[in-house]
Amino acid sequence: MQVLMGQLLIGLINGAFFAVMSLGLAVIFGMLNIVHFAHGAMYMLGAFAAWMGLTYLGINYWASLLLAPLVVGALGVLIERLLLSRLYKLDPLYGLLMTFGLALLLEGLFRRFYGVSGQNYPMPPELSGGRNLGFMFLPNYRAWVIVASLTVCFATWFLIEKTRLGAYLRAGTENAKLLQAFGVNVPLLVTLTYAYGVGMAALAGVLAAPIYQVSSMMGSNIIIFVFAVVVIGGMGSILGSILTGLGLGLLQGLTKVFYPEASQAVIFLIMALVLLVRPAGLFGKEA
Known part of the structure; x- marks a missing residue:
């Protein structure tokens, strides 16, 4: 039971990362119709922004939670305005190739200066230690990650689903020209949407x-799983990304208990089955 609950906890933590990452991907795809292959690089940039802020400027963890997404989001504004905005009228394949090249560029740049061995980032003192739940020991920081990610x-x-701004976003994915005719600044809305997605x-x-250690390869190690989550949940589906990310994380943790060799492959097996039965994903809209 201790092994089972421990692996389920690890799976829930991984699922929380899957959910936050895939949610950003779903937001970007839903509004911009771009398969954002640079999402793993943005994840890596967020970790490096926190590490560099602490190492060079003394910015603590709590401030980095706010500042790192803002810095990466500002970079996202530049990327969207200078690069991606030129591709919206072209085949989505061009956006995928552009973001794939951008990911390689960013990873190569950080690998050149920081290598691949990784940098340690200290845990905030307020979240050190843990709690004994009887059947297992729950570290405080891991509990915080789950709560923060779900929030x-x-x-x-x-x-997106319950506010006026979200209604504009959803309308923009259906008919951007009509929305702009009603006086909504659609290009600004698209830019902010992309910035929010990479900020997540x-x-x-x-x-x-x-x-995990902060390294130049941490984004490429997780992005393939995140894409699988988005495909299973449904491209552009917000709720699908959340539920699928958490569910697959738990399933991966459960598989490690009973059949560890298949823990990495189980997600892709499910993706293949879902694509055969429902190509739009579990929560996606049929084309």
């Missing part, structure tokens, strides 16, 4: 920094 995910869902990836990077 961000469902706040994003509420923003950066936030996940800050949350991951005290658990």
Whole structure:
């Protein structure tokens, strides 16, 4: 039972990262119709922004939770305005290739200066230690990651599904020209949407920094799983990204208990089955 609950906890933590990352991907795809392959690089940038802020400027973890997404989001504004905005009228394949090249560029740049061995980021003192639940020991920081990730995910869902701004976003995905005719600044809305999506990836990077080593390869190690989550949940589906990310994280943790060799492959097996039965994903809209 201790092994089972421990692996389920690890799976829930991984699922929380999957959910936050895939949610940012879903937001970007839903509004911009771009398969954002640079999302893993933005996750890596968020972790490095926190590490560099602490190392060179003395900025603590709590300030980095706010500043790192803002910095990466500002970079996202430049990327969207200078690069991606030129591709919206072209085949989506061009956006995928552009963001894939951008990911390689950013990872190569950080690998050149910081290598691949990774940098340690200290855990905030307020979240050190843990609690004995009887059947297992729960570290405080890992509990914080789960709570913070769920809060961000469902706040994003509420923003998009239940507010006027979210209505504009959803209308923009259906008919951007009509929305602009009603006086809404659609290009600004698209830019802010992209900035928010990459900012969520950066936030996940800050949350991951005290658990995993901050390295130039950390984004490429997780992005393939995140894409699988988005495909299973449905491209552009907000609720699908959240529920699928958490569910697959738990399933991966459960698989490690009974059949560890399949823990990495189980997500892709499910993706293949879902694509055969429902190509639009579990929560996606049929074309």
